[in-house]
Amino acid sequence: MYAKLLRFDVGFGRPQLAEQIAAETRAAMTRYPxxxxxxxxxxxxxGRYMLITYWTSERHLYDFxxxxxxxxxxxxxxxxxxxxxxxxxxxxxxxxx
Numbered sequence: 289m290y291a292k293l294l295r296f297d298v299g300f301g302r303p304q305l306a307e308q309i310a311a312e313t314r315a316a317m318t319r320y321p322x323x324x325x326x327x328x329x330x331x332x333x334x335g336r337y338m339l340i341t342y343w344t345s346e347r348h349l350y351d352f353x354x355x356x357x358x359x360x361x362x363x364x365x366x367x368x369x370x371x372x373x374x375x376x377x378x379x380x381x382x383x384x385x
Contacts, residue, residue, distance in 0.1 A: 289324065289380040290343045292353070296365075296373040299335040306330060306337045309365055316361045317341060322348020335370070342380065349377065 294313075298305045310328045317323045324342040331337065343349040352358055366373070 290346050290349045291378045291380050292341045292343070292349060293376045293378065294339040294341075294373055295336070295375075296339070297334075297336050297370045298368060299370050300333065302335060303330065303332055305368055309337075309368065310339055312364065313339060313341070313361060316357050317352060319357070320348065320352040320355070323352070346379075353377075 296306075296309070298309070306328065310326065314326050317326070322344045324344055326339065326341045329338040329340070343352075
């Protein structure tokens with residue numbers, strides 16, 4: 289499994305905007321094979337958020353990341369953000385108990 293992390297700021301007192309970003313992201317990604325799930329982590333006081341999406345394979349994540357729909361989503365989201373977002377891609381590791 290692979291994860292894509294988007295760390296972004298929308299400013300204090302704008303949680304609805306962060307939720308809108310999450311909803312638009314989910315809508316775009318669910319149309320692509322391999323999308324598994326998504327989590328939104330919130331720091332309401334700081335206006336900082338992390339959106340983590342999970343994919344079944346690196347290929348599926350790649351296919352979405354370089355799609356026209358992903359570029360359009362990024363352009364839309366960037367107009368709502370404060371500062372420059374951080375984006376990272378990670379392999380999800382299963383830890384032994």
